[in-house]
Amino acid sequence: MNKFRDALYRFMYGRNGVDALNWALVILELAVSILSSIIRVQGVSQALYFVSMVLMFTVLIRIFSRNLARRQAENAKFLTWWTPKANAIRGAKARRADKAHKYVRCSCGAYCRVPKNIGKVELTCPKCGKKRVVKT
Ligand SMILES: [Zn+2]
The missing domain is CATH 2.20.70 (Ubiquitin Ligase Nedd4; Chain: W;)
Known part of the structure; x- marks a missing residue:
């Protein structure tokens, strides 16, 4: 098992791995694939399934990408968009919890x-x- 882990480390060295944007894409992918299995409209459910596949491949490509500068720039762009929203959600939660x-x-x-x-x-x-x- 250690050999496998070492090989994985060697393989992942210099690659992007899982960043915040990948997590967000995975969550989006799950949501879309759940939607595609709930919606039973011919065409719509297939289209959603296709979108979820595209998202999944995007995540895989981003994880194994060696173009770190571009992946980090994408992630930074995502975080500048997402961080204020995450803070607002966290703040609302804290205010609700404070009795x-x-x-x-x-x-x-x-x-x-x-x-x-x-x-x-x-x-x-x-x-x-x-x-x-x-x-x-
Ligand atoms: Zn004021």
């Missing part, structure tokens, strides 16, 4: 955190300085 505070969205887009159950408070936005009265 001790109320989150007030300011018109400038900032979230202001106020302790719950303290009555009316005047809130000053730390980002734009706008004042407003909030019930907590």
Whole structure:
């Protein structure tokens, strides 16, 4: 088994491997292939199956690619698009989990955190300085 692992390491040396974009493509591929098995419309399900195959081959080509500069540039492009969305999702999750505070969205887009159950408070936005009265 060690011999196999060493051979795999040697084979993968200098290749792109699995990066964030590949993970995203795998998830997309799974979603599309599940859709293609759920949708039982002639033509649509075949088209989705084809799309999932294309995605799968794209992932395989990206994993074994030796053109690291291009693969890394693609991954960086993907991450600049995805990271703000991932942060927004993470932030929303954290706000929902926090039962001790109320989150007030300011018109400038900032979230202001106020302790719950303290009555009316005047809130000053730390980002734009706008004042407003909030019930907590
Ligand atoms: Zn503000």
